[in-house]
Amino acid sequence: MIKYTTNSLNETLKLGEKLVKNFDTNIIGLIGELGSGKTAFVKGVGQYFGIKNITSPTFVVMKIYKIENNKKYNNLVHIDCYRFEDYESLIDIGIKNYLNDKKSLVLIEWADKIKDSLPKETKYIKLKLGKKENERIINT
């Protein structure tokens, strides 16, 4: 486990952009309270693939972005479990199609809510609010 500290929104974006290169799985679970930088981290990952329009998926639950010109991935799938109580409803939405597709990079916010149902190869990233307003502690 490596611990990172970021001191601005921009640094959290940059960290996401940097860490994506080291991912050895296509499933990333993000765990952290409201405002801890989960969406910002995913935006950073998106930046690495040239996706600029990532916004909060809270309302529609799952947003899918096309990844162009990349050997490893075709899609970035951004899921938000904020409103979920269980994994069953994610199956209705079609999560399995993406978890089983190695060409889809799946990033799941509030992954702790469905941890028991996620595959073993899921990599978890924990985000915490720091003491200072813009500080975030990110454990990978």
Added chain:
Amino acid sequence: MRILGIESSCDESAIALLEIKNNKVKILKNIISSQVNIHKKYGGIVPEIAARHHVENFFPILKEAKINFKKIDNIAVTYGPGLITSLMIGVELAKTLAYVYQKPLIPINHIEAHIYSNWLSHPELFNKKTFPALAVVISGGHTNIFLMKNYGQYQLIGQTVDDAVGEAYDKVAKILNLGYPGGPIISKRANNYKGEDDLNFPRPMMYAKDFNMSFSGLKTAVLYKARAEKNWNKKKIDKYCFAFQNAVVDVLTHKIIKAAQEYKVKNILLGGGVSANNELRVALKTKADKLGIKTHFPKLKHTGDNAAMIAMAGYFNKKRAKKNNFSLMADANLEL
């Protein structure tokens, strides 16, 4: 022309019947069955529960509506964006009714329908002179500014880069333990407050050159101030609501007015749940009036999700009406 509208993109199951003759709109039926009380305890909408309730709700409201299908011309239905499991119920219902009664089906974009909610109560908008107009959709899932050059012509000129404005209301309400949905309660508590706004919440991206907005940073600023706060009392919560709402209204009015000036529009049209916010309406109207730009807001009952606006959008999309459209599929990420 009589159009039946069907809406199920989120937690409202709704049916409406409109009659439109010589640019006059008559709302013959407008029935909404909301699940907001069911979802309150979860602090938001739970998709699986929402879909199940749509199935249960549509049959009673269809019965209540007593629609004479012989007398309708078209069926309009929301096919996106929204929760896929919720959208599917409305789309399948509409496809079935259209098939059984052999009526043409019109697929409707939910965001576009929020814009057309203004036509339900402003007959003066039935006019090419309405354009160019600025159409602003602000709700739990959307924060979009469109330049509308004519009916059906939209150019997205600004949007949120993170959270939707209604989502920020919901999440701030959660931070302050005020329950769900956040909009009405925060607005009410803000009105209770008499005093200065000394919390100085940020106005993210307000002075950026484009028309994009950000509400996530504002949410986080509220979170940090609230976390450091001791001795909560009723007045302090009111103050937080007041200061948060001030920041939201400042950013929205600033961006909307700037866009209206840049694109030299004649009208500003608001739509979506957050367009019910009175402070926003007053602030926007005051600024726009000074510039000679007209502002239009839907009636309060047409700001949230409803099917009357779907039927209204159906009227302006009647060219897309198709019989036996079995291939129509819900699209959760549909864009305008």
